[in-house]
Amino acid sequence: MISGNHKEFDQMGSDFEGEEVLSHPIFQYFAKIAAIARPSRHEEVLGKALTSMGRELGCRAFSDDYGNIIIEAPAGPGKEEDPFLILQAHMDMVCRQGPGADRDPASQGVDWFFEDGWIRAKETSLGADDGIGLATALAFIAQEKDRPRIRLIFTKEEEVGMDGAKALDPDLLSGDFLINLDSEQEGIAVDASPGSVVGHFQMDLDREDLPEDWSLARIELGGLRGGHSGISILDIHTNAIKSMAELLRKLPGNLDYRLVSLKAGLASNAIPDHALALVAFPRVGENFFRERLDEVGGKMKESLLKSDPDVFITMTPSSERIRPLSKMVSQRVLSLLESLPHGIQDLSEDKNQVVTSTNLALVETGHEVLSFTILSRSLSYTLLEELNGRVQEINRVFQAYCDFHLLYPVWESKEDSLLRKAYRKTYLKLFGQEARVQTIHTGLETSIFAKKNPDLDILSMGPTIEQAHTPFERLDAQSCLRNFTLLRELVKEISTGAREEERESV
Numbered sequence: 001m002i003s004g005n006h007k008e009f010d011q012m013g014s015d016f017e018g019e020e021v022l023s024h025p026i027f028q029y030f031a032k033i034a035a036i037a038r039p040s041r042h043e044e045v046l047g048k049a050l051t052s053m054g055r056e057l058g059c060r061a062f063s064d065d066y067g068n069i070i071i072e073a074p075a076g077p078g079k080e081e082d083p084f085l086i087l088q089a090h091m092d093m094v095c096r097q098g099p100g101a102d103r104d105p106a107s108q109g110v111d112w113f114f115e116d117g118w119i120r121a122k123e124t125s126l127g128a129d130d131g132i133g134l135a136t137a138l139a140f141i142a143q144e145k146d147r148p149r150i151r152l153i154f155t156k157e158e159e160v161g162m163d164g165a166k167a168l169d170p171d172l173l174s175g176d177f178l179i180n181l182d183s184e185q186e187g188i189a190v191d192a193s194p195g196s197v198v199g200h201f202q203m204d205l206d207r208e209d210l211p212e213d214w215s216l217a218r219i220e221l222g223g224l225r226g227g228h229s230g231i232s233i234l235d236i237h238t239n240a241i242k243s244m245a246e247l248l249r250k251l252p253g254n255l256d257y258r259l260v261s262l263k264a265g266l267a268s269n270a271i272p273d274h275a276l277a278l279v280a281f282p283r284v285g286e287n288f289f290r291e292r293l294d295e296v297g298g299k300m301k302e303s304l305l306k307s308d309p310d311v312f313i314t315m316t317p318s319s320e321r322i323r324p325l326s327k328m329v330s331q332r333v334l335s336l337l338e339s340l341p342h343g344i345q346d347l348s349e350d351k352n353q354v355v356t357s358t359n360l361a362l363v364e365t366g367h368e369v370l371s372f373t374i375l376s377r378s379l380s381y382t383l384l385e386e387l388n389g390r391v392q393e394i395n396r397v398f399q400a401y402c403d404f405h406l407l408y409p410v411w412e413s414k415e416d417s418l419l420r421k422a423y424r425k426t427y428l429k430l431f432g433q434e435a436r437v438q439t440i441h442t443g444l445e446t447s448i449f450a451k452k453n454p455d456l457d458i459l460s461m462g463p464t465i466e467q468a469h470t471p472f473e474r475l476d477a478q479s480c481l482r483n484f485t486l487l488r489e490l491v492k493e494i495s496t497g498a499r500e501e502e503r504e505s506v
Helices: 018-023 025-034 044-056 128-143 163-167 240-249 283-304 327-339 381-397 418-431 446-452 477-505
Strands: 060-063 069-073 085-090 112-115 118-121 150-155 177-180 188-192 195-204 214-222 258-264 275-282 312-318 343-347 354-365 369-378 400-408 436-439 457-460 474-476
Touching (some): 018 025, 025 128, 025 477, 044 069, 128 477, 163 446, 177 477, 188 418, 195 327, 240 258, 240 283, 240 354, 275 283, 283 312, 327 354, 327 381, 343 381, 418 457, 418 477
Parallel strands (some): 085 177, 177 457, 188 436
Antiparallel strands (some): 060 069, 069 150, 112 118, 188 457, 214 275, 258 275, 258 354
């Protein structure tokens, strides 16, 4: 059990420097969570651990039929009539490995360390999204005994379509306020987010026999920064799928080769940072093919060095004997991938807010079919429909067929939000400056909760996480402490504000 009897932190946590910050229960819980492998659709072990942690805190804890974890924390003495609060985070993480990783977070958990004020993982994604949200909620229950009634909701499969949130019984959202702990920038709360549509596409493939005098080689393009396709879309534009298609398409026209296979991307909400192609060419022309690839690849790497300094392109001979795509189909596949949109599509009038974006996220060739996935986001259903129409027309031209479905709805800002008002007041009191509350260009489970219970007052907040969903992900430790203090004082202000409103209404 993690004890609630810890050294008191000052209001901002600033008295604690270096590794001393790790003595806070947030990081003790985070360590327990990080040690457990929790890729999307495999959160069962973590769910059982979280249930045990909740019970150790004297709370009723259970799993719903879908596997979401619910922890009911009773109100402290005299707080029984205070507003009913829900704290929410998700259990799964995007598991990514860097080139030097000796550990797979999808099966072994995360090996993390503290350095220069940041928490990082060793050559893998960290899972601070949303492991630190889980840890913050648990630490709050452990530390704050003078609290209102609180329900913790820990959902499954947020990273792959928010299926846990979609399966959640609306009765579990019957509180007064919900604070989502899945934002990634300290000091910026979120009260609105775009809706999202995912498109799954297929193209039929024609293959031909591999001539005896032809060879195969693997072409690997990697080292790109990648990142979250919503949060990182403003400053990261390089997509490994688009770059691989461009690389192969730019090879000289007199170079005879065929595409055998192509695979890239790990999640629909992550910008692909790595792509692997298998190509076939006449054995006698192998040196010529390598020279041309080095020439075109060299120019591409030079153009990417500023945005993606670790980019690499390699070619490795393969002994495999696999039937390649026909020449016409090879070019059709590459042309299609080059033609599909990626990145920002619409900005607000002041150019400060992304309105619509799309991410060419996944591609894989099977024996007979090319499959690929596009994830699009927008604050406007009309713009989403227009974007989908453009994508459909491109696919029609290239004889691919598609299927779209809404992942989650638009979450609109609540005009009379008492929670937002309390957040602004609390932030000003703690930090001496106005709070920022804004729309974020990524999907949050809050959009689903708001649809299930339109009366629920919702806000999202969190500490600073950089480069989530990549091996470069890192978490600002001090910001976790400040965010915890902000949450603690916000909960107090919610209760105070509710009592004031009640007196005014009498």
